[in-house]
Amino acid sequence: MRVLIADDDPVPRRMLEAVLTKWDYEVVVATDGAEAWEILQSDDAPPLAILDWLMPEIDGVEVCRRMRQRTDAPYVYFILLTSKDRKEDIIEGMDAGADDYLIKPFDAHRLQVRLRAGRRILDLQAELLASVQALGLAREREAEIGARIQQTLLLGQPPADLQGVEVAALTIPSQQIDGDFYDFFQHTPRCLDVIVGDVMGKGVPAALFGAAVKSHFLRALSRLLPAGQGVLPQPEEIIAHVHSEVTAEFIGLESYMTLCYARFDQERQQVTFVDCGHTKTIHLVRRTGEVRTLEGDSLPLGVSEREVYAQVVAPFEEGDLFCFYSDGVTEARNQAGELFGFDRLAAAVRSAADLPPAALVEYLRQTVVDFSHAETFPDDLTCVVVRIEPPGSREVLPDGRPEYATGAARQPASGPPTAVAPPHRASRLPATGDARGAGPDGGNAVSARPDDPSAGAPLAWAAIETSSALTELATIRAFVRSFCRGAAPAPLDEARVGELELAVNEAASNIMRHAYAGRTDAPIRLEAESYADRIAIRLFNEGRAFDPSSAPPPSFDGTRDGGFGVFMIANSVDEAEYFRDEQGWNGLALVKYRASREIDA
Amino acid sequence: VRCPAPDSIFNRAEALDRVEGDEQILREIVRLFLGGLPEMLADIDGAVRRRDAPAVERAAHSLKGSVGSLGARRAFDAALGLEALGRDGVMADPEPARSELLRETEALVQALDAFLAEQPA
Numbered sequence: 001m002r003v004l005i006a007d008d009d010p011v012p013r014r015m016l017e018a019v020l021t022k023w024d025y026e027v028v029v030a031t032d033g034a035e036a037w038e039i040l041q042s043d044d045a046p047p048l049a050i051l052d053w054l055m056p057e058i059d060g061v062e063v064c065r066r067m068r069q070r071t072d073a074p075y076v077y078f079i080l081l082t083s084k085d086r087k088e089d090i091i092e093g094m095d096a097g098a099d100d101y102l103i104k105p106f107d108a109h110r111l112q113v114r115l116r117a118g119r120r121i122l123d124l125q126a127e128l129l130a131s132v133q134a135l136g137l138a139r140e141r142e143a144e145i146g147a148r149i150q151q152t153l154l155l156g157q158p159p160a161d162l163q164g165v166e167v168a169a170l171t172i173p174s175q176q177i178d179g180d181f182y183d184f185f186q187h188t189p190r191c192l193d194v195i196v197g198d199v200m201g202k203g204v205p206a207a208l209f210g211a212a213v214k215s216h217f218l219r220a221l222s223r224l225l226p227a228g229q230g231v232l233p234q235p236e237e238i239i240a241h242v243h244s245e246v247t248a249e250f251i252g253l254e255s256y257m258t259l260c261y262a263r264f265d266q267e268r269q270q271v272t273f274v275d276c277g278h279t280k281t282i283h284l285v286r287r288t289g290e291v292r293t294l295e296g297d298s299l300p301l302g303v304s305e306r307e308v309y310a311q312v313v314a315p316f317e318e319g320d321l322f323c324f325y326s327d328g329v330t331e332a333r334n335q336a337g338e339l340f341g342f343d344r345l346a347a348a349v350r351s352a353a354d355l356p357p358a359a360l361v362e363y364l365r366q367t368v369v370d371f372s373h374a375e376t377f378p379d380d381l382t383c384v385v386v387r388i389e390p391p392g393s394r395e396v397l398p399d400g401r402p403e404y405a406t407g408a409a410r411q412p413a414s415g416p417p418t419a420v421a422p423p424h425r426a427s428r429l430p431a432t433g434d435a436r437g438a439g440p441d442g443g444n445a446v447s448a449r450p451d452d453p454s455a456g457a458p459l460a461w462a463a464i465e466t467s468s469a470l471t472e473l474a475t476i477r478a479f480v481r482s483f484c485r486g487a488a489p490a491p492l493d494e495a496r497v498g499e500l501e502l503a504v505n506e507a508a509s510n511i512m513r514h515a516y517a518g519r520t521d522a523p524i525r526l527e528a529e530s531y532a533d534r535i536a537i538r539l540f541n542e543g544r545a546f547d548p549s550s551a552p553p554p555s556f557d558g559t560r561d562g563g564f565g566v567f568m569i570a571n572s573v574d575e576a577e578y579f580r581d582e583q584g585w586n587g588l589a590l591v592k593y594r595a596s597r598e599i600d601a
Numbered sequence: 602v603r604c605p606a607p608d609s610i611f612n613r614a615e616a617l618d619r620v621e622g623d624e625q626i627l628r629e630i631v632r633l634f635l636g637g638l639p640e641m642l643a644d645i646d647g648a649v650r651r652r653d654a655p656a657v658e659r660a661a662h663s664l665k666g667s668v669g670s671l672g673a674r675r676a677f678d679a680a681l682g683l684e685a686l687g688r689d690g691v692m693a694d695p696e697p698a699r700s701e702l703l704r705e706t707e708a709l710v711q712a713l714d715a716f717l718a719e720q721p722a
Contacts, residue, residue, distance in 0.1 A: 007666075009666040009667055009670075010633055010637060011630060011633060011634050011637075011667035011670045012667065014629075014630050015620055015630060018621075018626045019619060019620055019621055022623070054662065083662070083665065083666065083669070104669060105619070105666075105669035105672075107618075108619050109618075
């Protein structure tokens with residue numbers, strides 16, 4: 001073992017060096033405190049040091065004190081040499097962080113004993129450090145296993161062929177796995193069960209528990225289905241079955257889980273749910289904007305074997321939204337220690353309710369991240385959004401054929417056919433040609449460059465006019481989807497259709513909420529044009545003009561949604577230009593290219 | 602006149618103990634001490650002449666460390682006496698303490714010279 005000796009007196013220094021060398025220590029010598037300090041700073045600092053108390057520049061006590069303030073350095077065992085054997089000096093030395101002391105002139109036998117004690121402590125220290133590191137590695141490994149269990153066993157994928165509902169789910173796993181889970185059972189295309197659960201505790205045990213409970217649900221279904229002779233077991237029967245299977249186990253292992261089981265039945269337009277002590281589920285009634293909650297007063301699963309779980313039925317309407325979440329969402333804290341809470345979550349759901357569920361869960365994630373100023377959380381953040389599709393959003397357009405007035409290919413864009421406007425109301429909105437001429441710098445709002453070979457008349461176009469009622473958003477989305485799918489010369493690919501639809505939805509919703517400030521009877525006009533390389537959608541309104549540069553940066557805390565729309569739009573399309581035409585109409589041109597564009601030189 | 606016990610001037614056994622009984626190393630250390638001694642004594646003389654108490658304490662402490670390591674009990678006590686005067690700032694009459702230290706140091710030097718003159722075992 002290497003030992004540092006620091007003494008400014010040559011005679012005792014040489015003696016120490018000689019005797020330590022005889023005892024097979026590797027000796028490093030310093031002739032004063034400054035040199036000792038320098039040696040102790042180096043990467044290969046000796047783990048044991050014998051320091052003379054009194055030295056010029058920096059004395060031995062000070063070297064100890066400085067070294068103990070360094071938390072990043074490995075532990076050094078200090079023995080102080082002092083000719084003063086007064087008690088208070090020794091106490092001062094120990095307070096400064098010395099491990100032991102010896103009276104000068106030193107006694108060889110005592111020195112040997114003290115050095116052995118020092119080595120033993122250093123060995124223990126090293127063992128402890130190695131154990132801590134091994135534990136850390138084991139914990140990392142455990143977290144990996146837990147994450148894998150969670151990803152593969154706990155988080156189910158929403159069925160792909162749902163009709164009439166849209167589902168999106170999101171999880172941010174915490175560093176310690178929590179055992180949050182969700183799953184979906186689809187019984188018929190129009191009947192979907194959603195389970196969202198949260199196991200108490202963390203790590204692999206919680207993840208395994210979650211996986212076990214999930215398998216109990218599958219078992220319950222497989223037992224109850226044949227017993228019922230084809231009749232779907234009620235959620236409360238399924239819960240009762242699982243409860244009878246797992247509660248004794250849970251109690252034995254001193255764990256429990258909260259859970260919400262919800263069945264969405266579109267034929268009856270109702271949700272049947274059993275709440276086992278879970279966070280109250282948000283039910284946004286789209287028509288009125290009212291936030292309701294689905295909640296019961298039952299205990300979590302695994303608390304009492306005598307607990308009875310009863311189901312509750314609630315009606316829903318088309319366009320309604322349900323948001324299930326784990327308490328990790330509402331219990332996320334900001335830097336001031338405040339909880340995110342139910343109210344903020346409900347406000348965020350309401351403010352972004354027009355977004356497709358996938359975008360909505362992402363918005364909720366951003367909102368929580370922004371609130372807490374953190375990307376990682378002590379608990380899993382789980383969120384499942386179910387939206388009952390608004391009327392006429394998908395089935396309205398059989399075979400993808402647009403039912404809107406559509407121009408023939410290469411029809412001169414000189415004026416809209418009167419058929420474009422809904423028959424009950426004459427169009428008061430500017431014609432296509434006017435709009436084109438009224439773009440920024442008097443040019444084409446779609447902003448094709450003069451040397452662009454694809455510039456010129458569109459290959460297909462269509463237009464629609466709707467009212468500014470929020471319920472029209474579905475019609476607008478359907479118009480965009482239908483146009484893009486049937487747009488000559490070829491349909492736009494589905495991913496781009498989705499992005500363009502999202503941007504148009506955002507823009508239209510902004511017009512309804514802000515330009516028209518909630519008025520529902522004002523006109524909104526959409527024009528769609530298809531070119532060889534792009535699709536352009538223009539939205540017109542006669543409401544309050546919107547200056548995009550005045551939009552605040554996106555605020556994800558749910559308190560306002562102004563900046564978010566602009567942010568969302570900019571991220572979903574390739575070009576977005578706001579303009580105002582000669583008649584004072586506000587225009588927004590959104591362009592989506594058919595293929596990824598090369599970066600402009 | 603009492604004659605001090607030789608062990609109290611230079612306790613060879615004690616000094617050898619500190620180097621695991623290696624006489625050759627002890628000889629080397631004794632030579633190292635004798636080589637540095639004139640400068641140490643000059644430091645003490647200068648400090649005493651200037652009545653510079655902290656310098657007296659420092660110089661006497663240094664000499665004390667060296668003679669202590671060699672097992673020179675009497676020289677150690679003499680150095681300790683002068684160091685104490687310096688530490689307490691009592692510089693009215695340091696001469697007796699200085700003379701005593703000088704005397705004990707001379708006795709130590711004689712004993713060390715005798716040790717060096719012996720044929721190595």
